[in-house]
Amino acid sequence: MLISQKSKQIVDSCRFCWMCRHICPIGNATGQERNTARARALTLSLVERGAADFSGGIADNVYECALCGACTKECATGWDPVKFTKETRNEIVMTGAAPAYITKMIETLSETGNVYGKTALCDDLKKAIDGVSAKTDVLFFLGSDARYAACKQAKGAIEMLKGAGVKFTVLADEPGSGYAWDFLVGAADETKNAMTECAKALNEFKTVVCYDPADAKVMLREYKEWGIELKPEIKTFTAFLAGKIADGSIKAAKTNKTLYFQDPALLARDLEETQPARDVLAACGEVKEMLLFGKDVMWAGSSMMAVYMPKVMKLVAERRWADLAHVGGKVMVTASPSEYAALADVKPEGMELYTIEEVVKGC
């Protein structure tokens, strides 16, 4: 295989190890051993030894990983299956071995700038953006998932910030952050080009507030890896809201609601941010914890993976609702547009789902 020596080392370490199989959201949802870091490493070790190629479901299996990092967080010996999975995706695409549905998504991303093939925003979001398109120092970066898979929530976030008197800009022609390219192809020229183009737009502002933690993650981590200069301060939406509540520019009054926060995996693990969202929610109600929370969070699904694994995404999100029920909770709060869409799709009767800005608006 063409992956790095480090990744080959991880493959060799993971292939006979069972120690993180219980925390994989995909493996737990499907009940299949193939959806664990160990099984993926075992099949890739066969490819590395020339005993198999990427056909026969092996390439599909590499795309069944959410790159959520739970296995990496759990690994007592410090191995990182996300690394070999991303590098293998790169090899699979570069050698023409990608499954047809992944090739199609990549073509769609190339043509439209998003994996959903959307060429226009929903009317409500378009109108909301028209009202905040004038240039300010602060760019509110919505991200592709919010714009095209959770447009009602994106519109709600814009309205909440406007209502709170925050001065900000949203770009009507916002470029992709490069997250989708990074997820599908890893470290390819296309990924770097998308990030470079996005950085040009971001560099017109002093502060960029990312609504989607996935975008904040690539801007704060991957752009640096590529040596792409970012001039503005990049803030997560959760940290931005927490700061506005702390300095009194957004007023919040406590309600009697008990709130359970679904930590976005990339926010909690990759960006190591868990407290600001809790501070925001604590200003609005009582905060209790989900089964598995903070850096140990169980990922709850994604709009991008729902394009090619819709049934599994429903199972993943259903399990997260079951986790909430196990701790006696009824109200889940998200800070990831993609997870919101996945959870909303299978919300059980009697449970409530809110975005974090909906909670703030309500208090």
Ligand code: SF4
């Ligand atoms: S990441 Fe660590 S715990 Fe998981 S399979 Fe690999 S070596 Fe084992």
Ligand code: SF4
């Ligand atoms: S990164 Fe997440 S989805 Fe992928 S193998 Fe690890 S725990 Fe499972």
